[in-house]
Amino acid sequence: MIDSLWHLPRDIISDGYDAALLSLATQVPMTIHEYPTGTECLSWVIPEKWTCHEAYLETMDGRRLLSYAENPLHVVSYSLPFEGVVTREELLKHLHVHPRIPEAIPFIFKYYEKDWGLCASKVLRDSLTDDRYRVVIRTDFSYGTLKIGEVVIPGDTDETIVLCSHLCHPHQANDDLTGVIVGLKVAQELLSRKGLRYTYRYLILPETIGSIAYLHHNPHLVPKIKGGLFLEMLGLDYPHALQFSFQGNTELDLCFSLAMKNLDYHAWTGQFRTVIGNDERQFNGPGVRIPFLSLSRVLPPSSPLAPYPEYHSSFDNPDLVSTRHLEDSRQMVLTMIDTLEANRVPVNKFKGEPFCSRYGLHVDWYTNPEGHDSLFHILDRVDGSRSIGEIASACNLSFDAVKKVVDQLLAVGLAELKD
């Protein structure tokens, strides 16, 4: 699926984006919402559809140096049309290169600062020694519709968890198709489940303006959304990185980080806006304030190569993406969801310490002192005021270790779940 979609010129409102979304919609029951150009959404306006018919750079004697047909990244996304002969100096002002990889074409977008622009490898740019060049950029801006794919997985309540990926990075694989694929696989799995506590909504959209459009048109949903998770860059060969919500200490922050720590020893976490920025910015923002985390596999900000060397370039292709990593990330997201679903508040039906021997809970201190201590640290906190995740966090134990004890208590009638 990545192989068939990655190369499409999926600009935010474009035929390429629409084609990709329709293709994804064959995989899972999906509603596609359309919001027309010019619609006011929150403080934003839906932009025009952008089409690039043809574009190239030529020497004055007609040698073609680069073309849109060869790679859509050669044209700045949402570039103004332009045709003419320009001096080398003028050309270089409009010719973007990648900051790290001399051979890569960068991904550049100018959605709102209108200008014309081309992109090339630094190698190519450095070879430009002529005085003048011919530029042809045949783009047009037209009325269109921004499209959002939404998969709804109903649960026992309408308290909702949102999963989200964006699809608008043309001709790149890891950023952003891998997030879409993982999200889709997770949605497929959740659709097969029964008895989910929460309703899940998986959104595929163009970055930023897509989230804005969705939030603008669904104000009734906002109070029901408990939180969300943005997915992206999950094909890389790096550990998982979980970026916390703006609040940083919500139930989702707790459950997702407990789940992650258990599955990926090298995984790390970071505060909001310190790992990588995507649509979680709109959900976490003022007036919305939905706790929204993000999961990726980027390098930490301390790394000189962060988020990853091939970021926003023509080198971000399927070669970077490992199927095993996508499967691991799918499992990671499902475990995060399982943890959240299971994060109930156990209420003691015992007082003091329960008679462990009588109920088969006894762990002998002499043969297993750590197990014994953990058991009692957990039992101390089964008091109707703490969720399983909060107990795990307070005791520095895994979610599963606490859940196992709580399940034993439930089985023998020594506890019940709140609500």
Place this chain on the structure above:
Amino acid sequence: MIDSLWHLPRDIISDGYDAALLSLATQVPMTIHEYPTGTECLSWVIPEKWTCHEAYLETMDGRRLLSYAENPLHVVSYSLPFEGVVTREELLKHLHVHPRIPEAIPFIFKYYEKDWGLCASKVLRDSLTDDRYRVVIRTDFSYGTLKIGEVVIPGDTDETIVLCSHLCHPHQANDDLTGVIVGLKVAQELLSRKGLRYTYRYLILPETIGSIAYLHHNPHLVPKIKGGLFLEMLGLDYPHALQFSFQGNTELDLCFSLAMKNLDYHAWTGQFRTVIGNDERQFNGPGVRIPFLSLSRVLPPSSPLAPYPEYHSSFDNPDLVSTRHLEDSRQMVLTMIDTLEANRVPVNKFKGEPFCSRYGLHVDWYTNPEGHDSLFHILDRVDGSRSIGEIASACNLSFDAVKKVVDQLLAVGLAELKD
């Protein structure tokens, strides 16, 4: 008193325990509560009375290697009866030794995992080279009553502080008779006092099941119990160790630690379940949640010899117990109680700073800068929102230093006590 009681086989429900409790009841007005075998208490059941009529281990040619008559620790407390010839291999599965001291007989109890068992020194066990041995354990399990001794010292209110020790460690001195003796001396002293703010209840009971039985039968008392202190292992030549309550920050935690720091420079404190575990576990537990501290003289958990080398062994005899330490600990508990009793909330009847010179409160900054500063740090906080202990803690001063200033303010009418 230790000399006359330590050697008794004081198993949790047993003739030895009853004899010891009756003997203690001659020292102080005590009510003895009895709870019969089979009574459901919280999630527990009162066990049967256990009697060991005779027990020994012999070689096949009739050489007696150990016997209950010689030392009751040779038989696992609540051992099943057993008579027969066993192989060396089978015997060793049932023959317990002390983990640290090769010459000591360990104290082993199996109240709820029913099995037969003997205890011996490692030296003896290592000398067993025959193929077979004869075992005789003549114990029986019968209907009996768990007994709790309770001394009530009424105060001006029925808000109650509980002191507690257990009495059920057979043939040992430091653990647990020293706690009983200190508690009894404290109770005797409190009985001679007038005008106590709180009511005190001193409980002598078998560990764990005794507390469970008491809590089960006194649900009306639980809301009146402000907190408590468990006492044990107070004859040792180590500094005092105060284990905080589950909450860790209650008025008792504050007052008892302030009192202790003042009296014993080397004393130390530890969180709940990190110093030593006893009946405070039941009081602190879910559904009860009475802040219950414990005072002992154990070694810190970082010590390889913790809680102390002779713990749970035949070496825990009166030689380990110093009368001076018991007297110091009695004084320590009384000072803790005095501190709690005196921990009132002073309310300022002055505004700004009081006119210290006028009221004889002046401390000259030039001759006593620290005294001057302490005075004003205290005065700043005499505002009706902080107890004396809280002021002491905020100013890093002793409880007595703050109380002295508060008493001066009261004397000249510059403050009054809340309520």
Place this chain on the structure above:
Amino acid sequence: MIDSLWHLPRDIISDGYDAALLSLATQVPMTIHEYPTGTECLSWVIPEKWTCHEAYLETMDGRRLLSYAENPLHVVSYSLPFEGVVTREELLKHLHVHPRIPEAIPFIFKYYEKDWGLCASKVLRDSLTDDRYRVVIRTDFSYGTLKIGEVVIPGDTDETIVLCSHLCHPHQANDDLTGVIVGLKVAQELLSRKGLRYTYRYLILPETIGSIAYLHHNPHLVPKIKGGLFLEMLGLDYPHALQFSFQGNTELDLCFSLAMKNLDYHAWTGQFRTVIGNDERQFNGPGVRIPFLSLSRVLPPSSPLAPYPEYHSSFDNPDLVSTRHLEDSRQMVLTMIDTLEANRVPVNKFKGEPFCSRYGLHVDWYTNPEGHDSLFHILDRVDGSRSIGEIASACNLSFDAVKKVVDQLLAVGLAELKD
């Protein structure tokens, strides 16, 4: 002005004090409140007026060693009258010297411990070898009035900020005339302003008893006083020192420290009672609890010369005072006030992130990543729950940087101010 006032014997209730206050009252519209000797104020009593007619120390052969005429510091402020011949030993008990500077006469006051006393340089004292000396101290205690000068600068609300300096340190310049001068200049500037949110009251008073008298007579004002700032020792060549209020975390603590950090890189802050003690003690105290900070230029308490070498001595003269420092401190106080006045709570009228490009707010991440990040850290927190100062503090940005963004949001209608 310092030159004309510093040398006056401005004892707390005295002709010198009155003369200085009247002189200051010519500079600005000022109300002078008078509180007569013997008035009970809070827990205090207004003392008598003190006048020193003549005082000197002579050798038995009539050689005058020191005299009040020569320097009023030679007599302990509020010294009892005394005339007679005393032994050298007796004299030394009543003859005070400066602890650090051998050549300086100390400033000593005994307002409430009544005694007679003289002050001299250590050099002079060490030269006293005769057996007997003649002492003449002709002082009298009479009915008078404690005087407080008050400048009121009305604002849009009667929520009030108090500025305060004391004027009662005789024949010294830095402590306390510099605070008075800075306060007066600030009051003059504020009087020229329009549209102040808060009402300002600038108080000139004798230390401690002046504040007590003011608070006693203005109980109706206390609930309206949001906070205050004491000013003193501002002519020194050291960085500014801001002492926090008792609470330490009020809006004034926040705004004043943000303002200070921006203007004086070497400025430092300290908790209440750790920098220098003055009238803020009375305002912060129990029963009043007005958050009252102080601004000075003393050395930190870790310095062996703290608060400054010439403190409370005849060496504290106009040579120590730099006009430039006074002007800088005036600017500092005004900036603190501006910051407090501007510390409004912005409320977002956008949701998620605003469409920055549309509103001219865009900061390009590629060319200015720090500016971009700061912008969004600010925008995240414009949610009606945080003041500008709180946002600055949370983002580790200057108050001005945050205010600039908030002003931009206000200008384009993306935010409004609370209330």
